[in-house]
Amino acid sequence: MAGYSRPTDLAAALSLLAERRPVILAGGTDHFPARVAAGPAEDILDITALGGLRAIERRGDHLWVPCLATWADLGAANLPAGLEALTQAAAQIGGVQIQNTATLCGNLCNASPAADGIPPLLALDAEVELASLAGRRRMSLDAFLLGPRQTARRPEEMLLGLHIPLPVAPSRSVFAKLGARRYLVISIVMLALVAEFGADGMISRARVAVGACGPRARRLPALEAALAGARPDPALLRRAHLAPLLPIDDMRGTAAYRLDAVATLLRRALAGMVPA
Amino acid sequence: MSGIAFTLNGGAAMLRGAPGRRLADALRDELGLTGTKIGCNAGDCGACTVLLDGVQVCACLLPAARVAGCRVTTVEGLAQDGALAPLQAAFLRHGAAQCGICTPGMLMAAADLLARNAAPDEAAVQDALGGVLCRCTGYRMIIAAVLDVARTAQPDMPAAGRAVGAAIARRDGVAKLTGAEAFGADAAPPEGCLALRAIRSPHAHARFQIGDCAPLLAAHPGLLRVLTAADLPGGNLYGIYPEGKDQKVLAEAHVRHRGEPVCALLGEAETLAAIRDEDVPIVWEVLPPVTFARAQAAEAVQLHAHAPENILCRGRVARGDAAAALASATVRASIAIETGFVEHAYIEPEAGFAVRVGAPGSERIEITACTQTPYMDRDEIAQLLGLAPSQVRIIPTAVGGGFGGKLDLSVQPLLAAAAWLTGRPVRWVYSRPESMAATTKRHPARIQAAAAADGEGRLTGFRCHGDFNTGAYASWGPTVANRVPVHAMGPYRVPDVLCTSAAIHTNDPPAGAFRGFGVPQAALAGEALMDMLAAQLGLDPLEFRARNALGVGDTTGSGQVLGAGAALPACLDALRPRWAALRGAAAAFNAEASGSLRQGVGIACMWYGIGNTSLPNPSTMVMGIDHAARPILFSGAVDIGQGSNTIMGQIAADALGVPVAALHLVTGDTDRTRDAGKTSASRQTFVSGNAARLAGEALRGEILRRANAGPHARIALEAGVLCVSEAGRTIKLDLASMPADGEGLVLRGEGRFDPPTTPLDADGQGIPYASYAFAAQIAVVEVDLDLGTTRVLRIVAAHDVGRAINPQLVEGQIHGGIAQGLGLALMEEFIPGRTENLHDYLIPTIGDIPPIETILIEEADPLGPYGAKGVGEPALIATAPAIFNAIAHATGIRLTRAPATPDRLRAALLAAR
Ligand SMILES: Cc1cc2nc3c(=O)[nH]c(=O)nc-3n(C[C@H](O)[C@H](O)[C@H](O)COP(=O)(O)OP(=O)(O)OC[C@H]3O[C@@H](n4cnc5c(N)ncnc54)[C@H](O)[C@@H]3O)c2cc1C
Ligand code: FES
Numbered sequence A: 001m002a003g004y005s006r007p008t009d010l011a012a013a014l015s016l017l018a019e020r021r022p023v024i025l026a027g028g029t030d031h032f033p034a035r036v037a038a039g040p041a042e043d044i045l046d047i048t049a050l051g052g053l054r055a056i057e058r059r060g061d062h063l064w065v066p067c068l069a070t071w072a073d074l075g076a077a078n079l080p081a082g083l084e085a086l087t088q089a090a091a092q093i094g095g096v097q098i099q100n101t102a103t104l105c106g107n108l109c110n111a112s113p114a115a116d117g118i119p120p121l122l123a124l125d126a127e128v129e130l131a132s133l134a135g136r137r138r139m140s141l142d143a144f145l146l147g148p149r150q151t152a153r154r155p156e157e158m159l160l161g162l163h164i165p166l167p168v169a170p171s172r173s174v175f176a177k178l179g180a181r182r183y184l185v186i187s188i189v190m191l192a193l194v195a196e197f198g199a200d201g202m203i204s205r206a207r208v209a210v211g212a213c214g215p216r217a218r219r220l221p222a223l224e225a226a227l228a229g230a231r232p233d234p235a236l237l238r239r240a241h242l243a244p245l246l247p248i249d250d251m252r253g254t255a256a257y258r259l260d261a262v263a264t265l266l267r268r269a270l271a272g273m274v275p276a
Numbered sequence B: 001m002s003g004i005a006f007t008l009n010g011g012a013a014m015l016r017g018a019p020g021r022r023l024a025d026a027l028r029d030e031l032g033l034t035g036t037k038i039g040c041n042a043g044d045c046g047a048c049t050v051l052l053d054g055v056q057v058c059a060c061l062l063p064a065a066r067v068a069g070c071r072v073t074t075v076e077g078l079a080q081d082g083a084l085a086p087l088q089a090a091f092l093r094h095g096a097a098q099c100g101i102c103t104p105g106m107l108m109a110a111a112d113l114l115a116r117n118a119a120p121d122e123a124a125v126q127d128a129l130g131g132v133l134c135r136c137t138g139y140r141m142i143i144a145a146v147l148d149v150a151r152t153a154q155p156d157m158p159a160a161g162r163a164v165g166a167a168i169a170r171r172d173g174v175a176k177l178t179g180a181e182a183f184g185a186d187a188a189p190p191e192g193c194l195a196l197r198a199i200r201s202p203h204a205h206a207r208f209q210i211g212d213c214a215p216l217l218a219a220h221p222g223l224l225r226v227l228t229a230a231d232l233p234g235g236n237l238y239g240i241y242p243e244g245k246d247q248k249v250l251a252e253a254h255v256r257h258r259g260e261p262v263c264a265l266l267g268e269a270e271t272l273a274a275i276r277d278e279d280v281p282i283v284w285e286v287l288p289p290v291t292f293a294r295a296q297a298a299e300a301v302q303l304h305a306h307a308p309e310n311i312l313c314r315g316r317v318a319r320g321d322a323a324a325a326l327a328s329a330t331v332r333a334s335i336a337i338e339t340g341f342v343e344h345a346y347i348e349p350e351a352g353f354a355v356r357v358g359a360p361g362s363e364r365i366e367i368t369a370c371t372q373t374p375y376m377d378r379d380e381i382a383q384l385l386g387l388a389p390s391q392v393r394i395i396p397t398a399v400g401g402g403f404g405g406k407l408d409l410s411v412q413p414l415l416a417a418a419a420w421l422t423g424r425p426v427r428w429v430y431s432r433p434e435s436m437a438a439t440t441k442r443h444p445a446r447i448q449a450a451a452a453a454d455g456e457g458r459l460t461g462f463r464c465h466g467d468f469n470t471g472a473y474a475s476w477g478p479t480v481a482n483r484v485p486v487h488a489m490g491p492y493r494v495p496d497v498l499c500t501s502a503a504i505h506t507n508d509p510p511a512g513a514f515r516g517f518g519v520p521q522a523a524l525a526g527e528a529l530m531d532m533l534a535a536q537l538g539l540d541p542l543e544f545r546a547r548n549a550l551g552v553g554d555t556t557g558s559g560q561v562l563g564a565g566a567a568l569p570a571c572l573d574a575l576r577p578r579w580a581a582l583r584g585a586a587a588a589f590n591a592e593a594s595g596s597l598r599q600g601v602g603i604a605c606m607w608y609g610i611g612n613t614s615l616p617n618p619s620t621m622v623m624g625i626d627h628a629a630r631p632i633l634f635s636g637a638v639d640i641g642q643g644s645n646t647i648m649g650q651i652a653a654d655a656l657g658v659p660v661a662a663l664h665l666v667t668g669d670t671d672r673t674r675d676a677g678k679t680s681a682s683r684q685t686f687v688s689g690n691a692a693r694l695a696g697e698a699l700r701g702e703i704l705r706r707a708n709a710g711p712h713a714r715i716a717l718e719a720g721v722l723c724v725s726e727a728g729r730t731i732k733l734d735l736a737s738m739p740a741d742g743e744g745l746v747l748r749g750e751g752r753f754d755p756p757t758t759p760l761d762a763d764g765q766g767i768p769y770a771s772y773a774f775a776a777q778i779a780v781v782e783v784d785l786d787l788g789t790t791r792v793l794r795i796v797a798a799h800d801v802g803r804a805i806n807p808q809l810v811e812g813q814i815h816g817g818i819a820q821g822l823g824l825a826l827m828e829e830f831i832p833g834r835t836e837n838l839h840d841y842l843i844p845t846i847g848d849i850p851p852i853e854t855i856l857i858e859e860a861d862p863l864g865p866y867g868a869k870g871v872g873e874p875a876l877i878a879t880a881p882a883i884f885n886a887i888a889h890a891t892g893i894r895l896t897r898a899p900a901t902p903d904r905l906r907a908a909l910l911a912a913r
């Protein structure tokens, strides 16, 4: 018999996970749409009553985004310069209803190739913290994301939250999303650019990640290298910088269009970047 | 068992059902609060929006358990003590609810916004309401309503004789704003209802065998029965055209499209929900599908015995010698365009229930469901069950959007069969993917057209052929094939024309009726040609159209001479100043532009014949007075959001000479009203409006005769008394002494109208329609050359409506049509198996529709009720071509494939470099 539990205590949730391997339910905005068609009942672990896992806070050198923090929470959080990309992404996920319930961690665990949260968090070198009865472990988001809808999370683990390193140098970041309508739209492509600046106004370090151009979002190391030591300048972008991207043709756009649009959005992101 | 305690609309509430089910289901099914609507169960439509602790959330994405200890507000909680909240009153005043299915979601999203920001600007309204889709209104009136909550006064109702022309609020508006309106899934089914679920083909083309269902039945005690074609009580074949019934209620061994039903499960709802499609023992033999591209190729199998080469039917209009005119012309242009499937995407999925009633020997079937055409449904169900039409009663619910998609049967045949066979009431609500996979679409088209003009800029010839993908079954395919050739040359004087069409069968879903019946697709080709010819002649696109515009006394391609009311020239005159200003502004913008944005301004004209093409389509209405001196209109016209309930009342009240506020309306029940025909072809205002007028006039005549009064006497109905006054003398009719008829009427009048048309000959010559509506629209776009994205900045629409019975409703139709035209132009393309939901199939959101200026041209049509003609479909037709012409103006790119998605436009821009 399938059951529904909504524990308030993390230990209880983790032992349930260990015993029955239920489906984890957070904001439900990916969960329920995947269940419009008929199917047998499942064991559900609703984690939304767990205490102490909602508030976004600065902890030392990083920002802690626990698993129940919603996109609306993130949008309302007063993030420091350099994390603007997250605030911008938060305003462009779904509509307000979705932002009010959907969690960042759900976005990552669902691991859709078109997840808008992934490029900014990849570019910001976010780490995930996983918890199980056996203990906790941290890994980079890059290592966590294995492929489309595949993560390194073990069935007895839940994602406890994210650690986002706070900028150490003066930084700016930007998120850009391209869709075929104004609201509620799955991205054709999206990207995030994070730049740290030296005293001379030059980029000291750049990080770029692009989504919806392959099985999972990718960083662009060659572009990052080309930007380091330079002023933000659209002319620095080369076609070869996009080599890690492997887009496909689908109803939202052709592969060729996606690469072309990414190049345009990257150029615009660079052109619009005012040194911090 | 303890329940989930929470605060609902200010009071204590408890939920006792499964904690993991959707809150929307819990509210509706357990607490009976059906004001919260379900359009998709996937977060895509926002119809289920409620407030959870004061913020908007989708009730379809929340487990019921989540509300424990929280405050929930639903639409039922907005009105206080029976008085509409200011927000609801503003919606009513602004005509912000049409069908009303999105309205609860819109209201809740707006309530959330207004609680945090009492004086929002337009951008804030769009951001807050961006998660709720509306398919009817084009959103502009919703925005206006939210921006205008501060005002409270509702306009006064018009006095007797003043209803026609008044922008009164819709009659059913309050119910749509409080959540009281019952749509297909809201109508309360009787106790003990069985649920039904269709198992549908996952393949476009296949043979199949259904194996032994005994193990399935044994494994699921709540599963009562598996219905197959062999179980159907009467016939299995249905279809729109009497001579072309080709569609099966349940397929027999062979399916011709994805989504075709092969069997039906009958039982307890929870049991059915837990059965996977794969659990049903069906063995499929997949066959190669017939595609639109290859339907006439040598290897294509013939899908229907009656359709050689897969051609269902052809249409043709020929006049003069088009080939010679094209050969000898001064300038010529030609184009080939292609369009895809377009989904109606009404926010209400099909739903209803059926009940077998009556004693043995006099049994009947009653079907309560959303529909655009109750009388056709009645006759079809009678035919399928082997009953007399009088044994079938259709009770239409409120319709949450139709646009042509609810002209075909959906839930009705299986519901009727199941209820008839089991003797138990049966209920069925389509899921969103089911609605999208199984129901009809707009025809994909391939159109080749050429046009020619002389040196003075007068059109001399037009030739066009359109192939239309009619899918697996005929549905309304013949209507499209016949209507397109009449309209394809556009609303212009062209002496020599040859327009042909073919409706072609494929293994795609059946294409049927969708606002415009193929004319919007054809207009994309024709209006491109007008711009191309104007450019060759160095003429302004508007002036070129004005030079050729059909007007009073002109002859159409069908040889029909247009009478009074053909007002395209007036539409163009009205647009001329806007056109000049907008073209100038765009030129100035582009001259300054250094980045990637370019603006363009395009124009397109359209015409549309009102009512059926050369076929009778009568409407009958009854109006009467009961013992209590209440005037009652019995209207069989289904209001699908366009407002016919309101319009018929305005017309009938004026015809009788009483205030419209006094009128009672009985609507939509085949037992209580006469056949008013279907709500399609933009015919209800024109055809049924005439029937309502005639009924009102007949009743007035009867009253005046009894009172022995002259034609200008005043009729007054007060507190159970009917008075007729004239020149100082007042006669009181003694209603109490008059015998009441079966409908409770003591005085009655009946009106019937059938538009005068004649059959078309083999060359399409004749009088296909009694009246035509005309329009011209301007679109202003901004194209991002580097991304290929197009934003529409503004639409100006001049519509010849004859007479606006209710200007607000007319404007609402125009806005909604424009929104659908914008979707067709820029984003909508249905791909079977891939876009069967509202996140892969995109319709415009509140942020995609620009400000719209509507200009109503009122040159009375002598045949129309008070001069009125239809506007439902005309609203949509000019929009997409105007946008395509605007894109061409901005970029120099003449796109030939709709929709103009960013990747297509960008590819064309790169290719043109
Ligand atoms: C209408 C609509 C619009 C949308 N628009 C966008 C958009 O613009 N951009 C975008 O990126 N996404 C969008 N989404 C997708 C979705 O809203 C996001 O992915 C969201 O962030 C998911 O979070 P959630 O809390 O709702 O996840 P849930 O649905 O609760 O869970 C998602 C998945 O993650 C797992 N999971 C959740 N939390 C945990 C955890 N702590 N530990 C382990 N596993 C966990 C669940 O088991 C499930 O498999 C949209 C969805 C809808 C319905
Ligand atoms: S029903 Fe909830 S969003 Fe459509």
Ligand code: FES
Residues within 6 Å of the ligand: B096, B097, B098, B099, B100, B101, B102, B103, B133, B134, B135, B136, B137, B347, B400, B401, B641
């Ligand atoms: S009024 Fe919005 S969907 Fe009909």
